[in-house]
Amino acid sequence: MTLALYGHPFASFVWKPLIALYERNVSFEFRMVDPGHPENQARMVALSPTGQFPALIDGDREITQSNAVIEYLDLFHGSGTAMVPEDPREALEARMMADVFDDYVQAPMQRIVGDALRDEGERDPRGVADARALLDRCYAWLEPRLRAKEWAACGRFTIADCAAAPALFYADWVHPIPERHAGLTAYRARLLSRSSVARVVDEARPYRSFFPLGAPDRD
The missing domain is CATH 3.40.30.10 (Glutaredoxin)
Structure with a gap:
């Protein structure tokens, strides 16, 4: 089946x-x-x-x-390399980084997007400000950890990168990564150039008009 x-x-x-x-x-x-x-x-x-x-x-x-x-x-299922490494120590690293991208990049990004979907009288400016501050802290935390790496964990593409790709793609739309975080910016570019990620980006392209904050003319 x-x-x-x-x-x-x-x-x-x-x-x-x-x-x-x-x-x-x-x-x-x-x-x-x-x-x-x-x-x-x-x-x-x-x-x-x-x-x-x-x-x-x-x-x-x-x-x-x-x-x-x-x-x-x-x-x-599948014949490719496992997204979660078999080695327990590497698996822990990959899962940890996936959680970081889910909880501290994806979640605040979605909070900002969700607020934009609300009626004017239901907006939460303090919540949006807090979400932007969390993204700033996470960008700063990620920068030194990714500056010298090709991928987020274990020296290869893993579940961490599966989480990072959508998180950083949309987060940079709603709260751009500062120029000083060149390592994080380069990592995002590497993600978008990988064939599997480029494919999902292209498949989502027809729906960009749905983005409530307005999709930028890039990526």
């Missing part, structure tokens, strides 16, 4: 398993979750406690949460 991934091509957390699927040469069916596909929306509501994508269906197995989907693929 063919794997099925539920999600939307413009959603940052959907990029993570898509990148892993392309890296590991896994055949799958993409099931679009949007108003034009109400049956997929209903299925997604049943799959996730919050109705948020992505979710992977493999026969009678249902896997939600992007990192869990990536680890599931490592265990059961």
Whole structure:
């Protein structure tokens, strides 16, 4: 039975398993979750406690949460290099960096984007300011750790980079990486030049008008 991934091509957390699927040469069916596909929306509501994508269906197995989907693929599908290293110490490093990108880059970026979707009277300027401050702190923390590295962990492309690609792609749109963080900027460029990441960027390109803050004319 063919794997099925539920999600939307413009959603940052959907990029993570898509990148892993392309890296590991896994055949799958993409099931679009949007108003034009109400049956997929209903299925997604049943799959996730919050109705948020992505979710992977493999026969009678249902896997939600992007990192869990990536680890599931490592265990059961694909011929490429595993996204989570087999060595426990390397696996810990890769998972830690994935969590950093999820919690301290992706999360504040989404808070800023989410605020832009609210009505004027429901905006949270303090929350947005706090999110921008968190991004600044995380950019500064990442800079020395990535300056001399090709990839985020373990000397190769891992689940950490699957998390970093969408996080840094969109974060730089909403709160640009300062010029002084040349190492982080170069790392983001390397991510975008990797074929698996370039593919998800291109697949999401038709939906850029959805970006509430206005997509920049780059990337």
